[in-house]
Amino acid sequence: MLATVLLVGSLLLWWACSRWRDALSERAPVLPCTARAALLLIAHPDDECMFFAPTILGLLREQRQLHVLCFSTGNYYNQGEIRKNELIHSCTALGIPPSNVTLINHRDLPDNPNVQWNTDLLWEILNNLHNSLVTFDIKGVPWSVKVIHAGSVFIGCGVLVLETVNVFRKYLSLLDLPGSWLYPKDVLFTVSGAQYSQAKEAMKCHQSQLLWFRRIYLLFSRYMMINSLALLTCEKEEKALKAS
Numbered sequence: 001m002l003a004t005v006l007l008v009g010s011l012l013l014w015w016a017c018s019r020w021r022d023a024l025s026e027r028a029p030v031l032p033c034t035a036r037a038a039l040l041l042i043a044h045p046d047d048e049c050m051f052f053a054p055t056i057l058g059l060l061r062e063q064r065q066l067h068v069l070c071f072s073t074g075n076y077y078n079q080g081e082i083r084k085n086e087l088i089h090s091c092t093a094l095g096i097p098p099s100n101v102t103l104i105n106h107r108d109l110p111d112n113p114n115v116q117w118n119t120d121l122l123w124e125i126l127n128n129l130h131n132s133l134v135t136f137d138i139k140g141v142p143w144s145v146k147v148i149h150a151g152s153v154f155i156g157c158g159v160l161v162l163e164t165v166n167v168f169r170k171y172l173s174l175l176d177l178p179g180s181w182l183y184p185k186d187v188l189f190t191v192s193g194a195q196y197s198q199a200k201e202a203m204k205c206h207q208s209q210l211l212w213f214r215r216i217y218l219l220f221s222r223y224m225m226i227n228s229l230a231l232l233t234c235e236k237e238e239k240a241l242k243a244s
């Protein structure tokens, strides 16, 4: 009896969340800035679809010009060349052309979880690239962001940083929508049902990475459907500095 009630309850909640998600994903622009160009920074190929699919699809829906900069080829298991191609295909599946994807293969940025990347070097690479890649106002980027890098989106008015959630919320999939809605955030991107399929297609381009636990991730991770992000701006930085 109780099991039936729980099952029906979850199904109803799921249905309500999917309707809500579709309504949210059709909404007008969510970002409070008009800058067209955006640059997504990621650490490894597959971060773009495992963590950022809702953001990417949301930014494209807003007609932004998107570029992706990946700081390593993911060469830890000597699959660098394969993973590079997978990244290109995955971005194409998400709607980003190969010409807008840049992959860095730098001796000093090894794909090794035990090596801490030098943020000055990342900043230098970004500075060198950004003039040729995208034209956005890099002065709008707060100083403290210079230590974060991978896992953020540079956009004219500041930097969007992906909010990480605890392990329980992480695997709630769509049912995390009420939580994501209630928690404070600056920007919320959700995908529609069709876009979720698109995100899964992109993930399938990363054949070398599709181990069983990633398939489970694909089904249950809320990052495949929901991205909540904080917008760091220079004004906020200054306020925080004054307050401290």
Ligand SMILES: *[C@@H]1O[C@H](CO)[C@@H](O)[C@H](O)[C@H]1NC(C)=O
Pocket: 060, 064, 065, 066, 067, 095, 096, 097, 099, 100, 133, 134
């Ligand atoms: C790719 O980059 C070009 C040049 O910056 C830009 O015009 C175009 O909109 C970008 N494509 C996408 C899908 O963002």
